[in-house]
Each structure stands twice: as structure tokens, then as C-alpha cells.
Amino acid sequence: MTQPPRVTGELILGIDLGTTNSAVGAVESGFPILLADTEGSRITPSAVWFGADGSVEVGRKALRRRASEPGRVVTSVKRLMGRRFGEEAEFCVPIERGADGGIRVLGRTPEEVSAEILRELKSIAEFRLGRPAEKAVITVPAYFNDGQRAATKRAGELAGLEVIRIVSEPTAAALAYGLDKLDEHSRVAVYDLGGGTFDLSVLEMQDGVFQVLATRGDTRLGGDDLDVALARHCVADLEELDATAKVRLIAEAERVKCALSDRESETFRAPFYDGSRSLEKEVTRDDLEKLARPWIARTLTCCRQALADAGTTPSDLHAVVLVGGSTRIPAVRNAVAELFGREPDLSQHPDEAVALGATIQAGVLGGTLRKMVLLDVTPLSLGIETFGGLMNILIPRNTTIPCKAGEMFTNAAAGQASMRVRVLQGEREMARDNWELGCFEVPFEPAPKGQARVGVQFRIDENGILEVLARDVTTGRDTVVEIRSAAVNVDDEAVEKMVGESVEYAFEDMAERVFTEAKLKAEELLPAVEQALAEAGDLVSAEERSEIETAAVAVKEALAAGLPNPLKAAVQRLDKATEAFAAALVEKAMMEALERRL
Template sequence: MAKIGINIATGSLQKEEMIVGIDLGTTNSLVAIIHPESRQPVALKEHNSSSLVPSVVHFGDAGIVTVGEQARELLVKEPSNTIFSAKRLMGKSYNDVRNNAHLFSYKIIDDNTDSLVKVQVGDKFYSPVELSSFILKELKERAEHILKTPVTKAVITVPAYFNDAQRQATRDAGKLAGLDVLRIINEPTAASLAYGLGLQKEEEKKIAVYDLGGGTFDVSILQISNGIFEVLSTNGDTYLGGDDFDNIIRQYWMESSGLEKEVFENDKQLLQEFRLAAEAAKKALSKEDNFSVTIREMAFTITKQQFETLAKPLVDKTLHACANALKDAGLTQQDIDTIVMVGGSTRVPLVKESVAAFFGKPVHDEVNPDEVVALGAAVQADILAGNNRDFLLLDITPLSLGIETMGGLMDVLIPRNSKIPIKAARQYTTQKDGQSGIRVSVFQGERDLVKDNRKLAEFNLSGIPGMPAGLPKVEVGFLINADGILVVKAKELRSGVEQSIEVKPQYGLTDEEVEKMLLDSVTHAKEDIATRALVEARTEGEQLLASTEGFIAKHVQMLTPQELQDTAAAMQALQLALTMEDKDLIHKKIEELNEVSRPYAERAMDEAVGSAMKGKKI
């Protein structure tokens, strides 16, 4: 007998499962669905509460993880255990974020490599994927609580400028949270769908999506034709948002109060009180002409006009980005048919007026700007569920396609549900000096280890000229043509050696087999990600041992006896850690070996630079 879920909140009969739309934001995140009765998109929320869940994760004693409002309240009290803006770290290495590392109050690991950045909390190490998965899990549980029905499938939105690695990281986070991620869609596309744009096949439009969130700003120019969304250009500033509008009010009051900067450095609570009051002022001035507040018996006021004078340079910055986006798309303001406003900060009247004046036409802001992206994701989810028959979905790949990399890991080049025809490529290199061949093994499936996926093909790229490890550049490219035939090519870019293979369409899998592979990927997500993290940590550790050994053999005369002794001990400790099943321990020993070797590695670098300056060969 089939179970029927009844939603107590709406009293409506529920389906066995629903596909939800999720906006995973830098500042706030939320879930939306298409209401089964009204057929309209709605953001899910408990009675009298907000639909927004702050994208903040707090790690407490005994491994207790809290997400959302409760965690946000601990940002001031426990900054090193409270992680915010994890989205900014998605798919990034330390080298990508080093210039902004000071903006984070928690510890970002500087391992000077191009591997994915890690965040240290106590003696545990978390990747941005794990951090985002805690937020997604909270959203999933919240949705299940409100809908009284299981939620296992989702459409998740990402910024238009997210690259392949960042999109894959978002997919992995969903999988780790127990969600089958049916699609990753661009935030501006979702916002347009929420306004019903692109739902008519014959519609041809050019749209500007202006998205000013809590911590980030971006503008995207889209072209819609035949129900297909194409991003023509995107521009913005990942460190400009509503927080900056709060800051200018806070600065204005702090200067007028005559309090020294040191007072705020020593009293974080006072700083937070100013910040919250400034946020309240910004919101009030969207409707009122004046705002007054008392902080610790000091009275402060600000008028709408004063606020707008202070805010104008920030708004001008966003308009400059709009002009650049138009230029990149080869368009003028007159070419844009519709302007869609996204993000809570677009409620500031000055922002709306300035954007409308810039484009020379009124802006769309009827839909709640905080919810518009999630609502659009719900529209897309409804199309995927087959409830919206008017909308054509292009043919798609049923399962992810990728190749085997070190440690037997699956590296996905084409994620499942990608529209075909599609092309994707990625560069790899050799692991050993003088390696003359590379084996390319092609797999299909959603698990992290290739042994759990289905092998489709394998070939050797041989004849690579002998070079040191890491020097050859082998580009592996996947192309699926309109008939669903996959062509895999491998080419060594320095020498031009290449080889390709054709893999037949649809790969002979029945719907049941596809369904089973997807189900397995979700049920085994936790152990898969743990295994992947362990394999990656071991690979990183082995590479560090090999490079340290090579370095010492070459520069032994530069090291003091003490340094040699400390390095040997650190190497031995790392070697031992590699034999254990504990990724945090391996990362810890990698960090310790890096600490020991940093001083003499820097000396060697200085000496090499000095020799080069004198014209000597290094």
C-alpha cells in the first residue's frame, strides 16, 4: 500500500516525493517548491518565520554542528569556530583566496598548493564541500519538516561565473547532504524563470539580471531564444554587497560619536551593536525619511538623503560593472528588453532608481528579491518533474562521464543531466619523471571511486617525450554529439601526440540500472566523500614526501643539522600517518612538515633569485 503524506501546514495531499529548488547563497540560503494546488512557486518557511536560513555553520563541543540563525548569533562570540561565506571558497585553492584570507575570521590552511582549500576548526579539517553540505542538509531537513514528506531530489543554483570545479563542488555538497542533484542552474537563469521569462518557446529576449546580495554583487546579460538561456556576459564584485551599505552607516555614526578606533577593537560586542543598528537603519530608510537609535546611551540619527549621499559611490560601482557587462556582450542599454532585480539589497530605493535610470526603463522587482532565485529553481524542478509540459527540455546525459585519476578516483568531465551536444576538456600531467605514456580510462556513474562505476572504454596515449614529472600537459577532451555518441580525445600539448576513441550511444544501460546507480551514489555519499578525502590526502602526502626528499638531496648543504633532524622526524610522522585511515591526521602531519621546511625552502628561493640577478645559471 502506498503511503500518502499530508502537509499539516497546507492541509493538501502530498506526492510521495517532491523535487525542490535550492538557492545556496553566500549570506543566506532557502528552499522553494511549486505549490501542488495553486501551481505557483513558494518559498518554504515555518509559521511567522523567515524563509531565509543564514549560510553560517558553527562547530560546538562534542562535534555538534548548528546551521542558520543560531550559528549566526555565535559569529561574534566564537569567530574561529563559526564559518560564514563558505560559498566563496567553493572549488578554490589557497592560492586563489590568499589575498582575501584576512577577511575570514576562521583559519584557512596555507599549504601553498593548488589543491582545494581547507578550513581548520580545532584539530579537524573541512573542505568547502563539507561546509556547504551542512547548510544543504539543514535546508533538506527543514523542507521535510514543513512538507511532512521525504525530500531527496533538488535543483541547486550557482552564480553564472562559477567554473566547472565550483559547479562540481556544489554537486558534491548536495550529494553529501543526501540530495540527488538533478540540475545545477545559473542564478540569473533561475531569476528569469521566476518571472516567467523564457517559458514561451517563440520568445526572444535580452535580459539584464542585477543581483546585489549581502556580500556579493554580479550582473549578467542573458539571451533567451526558443526556451534556451545563454549567458552573454557577466561582471561584478565578489566583495561588494549589502554589508557595505551597513558599513557606511556604521562608519558615519562611529566618526560622529568621536569614539577612538581602539574602543571598537577591544569591544567586539559594541562593534556588533553598531553593525546591527546600521542594518536596521538601512532597512528603515527604504520606507522612512529619518532613522534614530540609542546605543549605550548615545543617540544617533541619519536621514534618507544623508544615507543616499554616502551610498552613491557604491551604487556607481555596480553601474560601472553593468556598463562593462554590456560592453563584453557587444550590446547597448537600448538592446536590453527586461531588467530583473535580485538580492535583498536591491530594496534600497536609490539602487532601484539608479538601475532604472541607467537602462532607461523600469525594473522588475515585484517578486521578493530574496526569494526570486529559489522560486526560479522550483520552476525548473517542476519542469524536470514533468509537470510543466509546455516547456521543452533538451536531450541530456543520464549519468556523469569522467576518467580515472590517481588513487582510483573518478574525475567527472561531463556531469549527468548536461544538455547534449556538449564538449568538455581538462588538463592532466604525469606523476613520474620520464613517463612516456598515460592510460585514459573512461567511466560512467555517480560514485567517487571508479571501481563502483561502469567502465566504458580505455586506451593508452603513448609516445610522450621523456620529461620531468608534472611537465607534460595532457588534455583529455570529451565530446558528445547530437546522437549521444561520446568521442574521447587525449593530446599531449607540448609534443602534439594524440589519440582518440569513440564510445557508442546511451551505453546500453536500462532505466532501472541508471536509477540504481543514482540511488547508490546518494546512499553511499558519506562514505564515498570520506574515501575520496582520504585518497586525496594520501596523494598530497606522498607528493610532499617525494618533493621534500628531492629538495634535500639537492640542497643538503643549506640545512643545519637540527633542520635535517626535524625534517626527518616530520617525514617519518607523515609516512606513518599515510598508513592510517585518518585524513585529519594526514593533513596535520602535512601542515607540520610544511612548517619545518618553510624556512629553508625560503632561503633556497632567496639564494636562487640572488644568483639569477647576478646572471648565473640557477
């Protein structure tokens, strides 16, 4: 029997940087594995202790310090990633305002705290693998925005890692779930409820390709919120206590919550929690479930929205996969089963699935795994130039590929015999400020203005190749252009520059877009109104005619002034003033057509 060829490739770590727990993995001998620390645990608590003398401890060591020095132990720092001061109210240690308006805890940025966790995971990997690890794939919630993703990448760099890819957690979990189902065609929902965030993603898996159909979530919804609610339930004056007492009570609430996943009741114990008072209170699973109802309901709202976005019903799904430590709660599992009409799939380890999926993606990128196609995203929006020099986006940035999107366009001038399709990439409102990927002509039968129909579809395959199809609806004739790799292979610095410029010039860009759109509408509306008044002015009263003429003058004045918002308002006024006139014109045309037929 011949041995299969040994897969070799670059070492890239897969890291789940979680709110409560984190994990690291790598592909060894062709198999994705999670790596255990010196104590034999594959899970590292996302906790960091900062000593007064500058020393640092991470993980279980840090948690053990929480009893004696709760004010020096930072947990759930993921909730602060990419945030500005004032956006997050409650936290385990006091939040300070940085000079740049960002957040500081114990004098450090959230990225610096996260970097300590990542540095620990890097150390675990190097200890187990016996060689340096310098590159990583790191997961984030699907609903993390660009700022939060960028902050995660910076944390990795501070830890001495080159972050090859930022991957959405539900996608990673689906990869772990689908590793042994690569030849099947299935549609799954991944319900990911962790310590600080929630995501529901609907994914389709076929022939080793994983495609995200829809994602909904909340980056401020997780087990931490239930811990606080339980602590308040047990201690009515929780908000009046100092930070140290609150930390101890919330930590005890977390312990009780976890225990109630296995038992019907548990005692909440807090000896001398404020220096003098002690508390022992029996908490039942029913008590916890009552507190959890609104919390669970928020996740179910996201589930319904994601299903609607994906055009999917629960009966269309092959499985509902649960990941995240908070899915151990029986009430969560029951609610998911009721909403989706099926028992959830518990085959994935709730704390390890995301890290395993990240490891699989890392293996694909490093060349140590070749069984599946890696999901990618479009780093910048893709679209075409439309009349007036506007950028019309068909595929927004960060859309998971493979994907496709299309729209119908029409001729801007009478007798026009072709349409130029200019394919653009970028985030600016005006076509001239974006990058041109390609340009081609689409011929069609000459027709009156607005009568020709050309459908344009963008399709990006799993290899990052953009195919643009333009179809003349009248003749069914297709024009197809292939743009290889330009859609996804964009230098990081160029992407950051483009996104940065889109923010820097956002107000100017939007003002120009508003003016251009209103100008196009005005130039179409004014001649039509003047012609209609000349030919059928008897259909309107003197009062209505006066209002239409006044509104038309206002449009002309706003056009001459070149101000976007006044022009937009003037066009809307003229549009509204002519509504009854337009209806009368339509009715007259119908009566004339009927008379001719008779």
C-alpha cells in the same frame, strides 16, 4: 470539462543557498512553490550557531544568539566557499588556516558550515512535504569558479543531498521571471545584488528556451560590504576593536541600512559595544547613499561589460529584472534605471526569485514540469585539432546551451584537396590528450598554401546535440555531422578527471603548446626569409642583413635545443628584424605591378 493530466515525477528540491538568506522549494501538483518553516517563513537566514558543547542552531535561532555570543555565530559563509586561506581578510568570526591550506571557522570548513544550512532546508522540505527529500538543484552566483561550484556541491552532499545540478542564480531568476512569458521572444538583463555577490546576466528567452548571452560579476561585492562601510562611518576605530564588538556594530549597521530603504533617517544604536562605550548616531539616507556610490559604481561597471559582451544596448532589452535583497536600496534602483534608461522590473520577490527559479529547474529535471527547455552547460571544452596537433577550442567549458561558435581555417599545404575535421572534447592543450567525438573529411578546391578557406561552426541545441558544420567558402558546399548527446552527457567523474589532469599537467601542456606554435611559425618564417634574402637582398642595408641572419641562426639553435620560451623569443626577434624588409618587398611588388599596368 476534462481535467488536465496530473503531472507526476521525482521529487527534487530547488535551493537558493544565499549569502544572507536561503530558501527551498519543490513542485507540487504541477506548481513550483517555496516551502515555509515552522514559523511560517519561506526565508531562512544563512546563519549557523555552534555551541561550545557541540550543539548547532540554524537560521533565526542562530541570529538570536548573535547578541550574546557573536563569536560563535557564522554568517555570510558563502563568501568563503572554494577559497584558500589568505584570500578573504574580513569575516564575522576569526578565520583559521586548515592543514590543507584551506579556511576553517570555529574548526569547520565553509562546506561543513554551509551543509548545516542545507540540512535545515532539507528538514523544512521534509516537514512540509511529508516525505524524504534526497535530491536537489542548488544555485550559485554566475561568477562562481569551478572550485566554488565544487565546494557548493560538496556541502550538499555533506547535508545528505544528491546535487543533481548546480545552476547560476541569474539564470534561475530569469526562469522565475519568464514562467508566464514562455511564448514571447524577449531579451532581459538580470541585476542580482545579494549580501555577498553581484551578477549581471543578459539572457534571451524564446519559445521556452532560455539562453545566457553574457554574464559579468564580482563574487566579493554585496550588501555585506556596505554594512562594513556604514559601521566604519559610525565608529571611526572599528578596525581596532575586538571581533565581538565588530560583529555587533556590523549587525547594527545592517539593521540601519535596511531601515533606510523605507525611511529617510534611522538611529544607529550600539550600547556598551566595547564593554564601556555606547553610541547613538543619526544616519540619513543621504549618508548611506554617499557611502554606497563607489559600491554601486562597481556593479554598473560589470553591467556595461556584460552588455558589451552580449553585443546589446540598453534599448535592445525588454526588461531589467532586479533580484537580491540589496536591490531594495533606493539608490541602487535609481542607478539601474539611469544606466538602462528604463524603470527596473520589480515583479520578482528579491529574496525568493532565485529559489523559485531553482525549483522550476528541479521540476523540469524531475519530470514534474514540462513547459520549458532546461538550460544546460558544456561540462568540457569543445574544439578541433589544428596543424601541429594542437587543440583549438571553439566552445569553452561551462558555456550555457543552446550555443554556437565558429572559426575560419585554411589549408596547411599547397595543392591540398581536403581537410580532416577532428572534433575534440577536453581541457588539454594537445589534441592527443583530449577525447575524440568524431572525425570527417571536408573536400575543397586545391589551392596554394593558405588560400583555401573552410569555415567550421559548432552548434549545440537545447537537447545537448552537437552539430558540426564545415563550409568550403569558395564553393559554398557544406558538410554537416551530428554528434548526439556527447557534448553534455559526460560522467561527473570523467569530467573531474579531465579537469584535474588539465591542472596537473598545465605547465607541461602549455610549454608543449608554446613550442609547437613557435616551431610552426619558425618553419614558415625561415625558408621565406632565406628566399627573400637570396632574391632581394639589395633592399636591406648590411647592418639590417646582419641582424636578420643573426636572428635566423638563433631560431635554428633554439629549434635544435627544443626549449619553448627561447624559441618563442627567437622567433619574435626574427619577426621584428624582418619588419622593414617585408615592407620593402611589398612596396617593390606594388611598383612592379604598377609598371606592368603602364
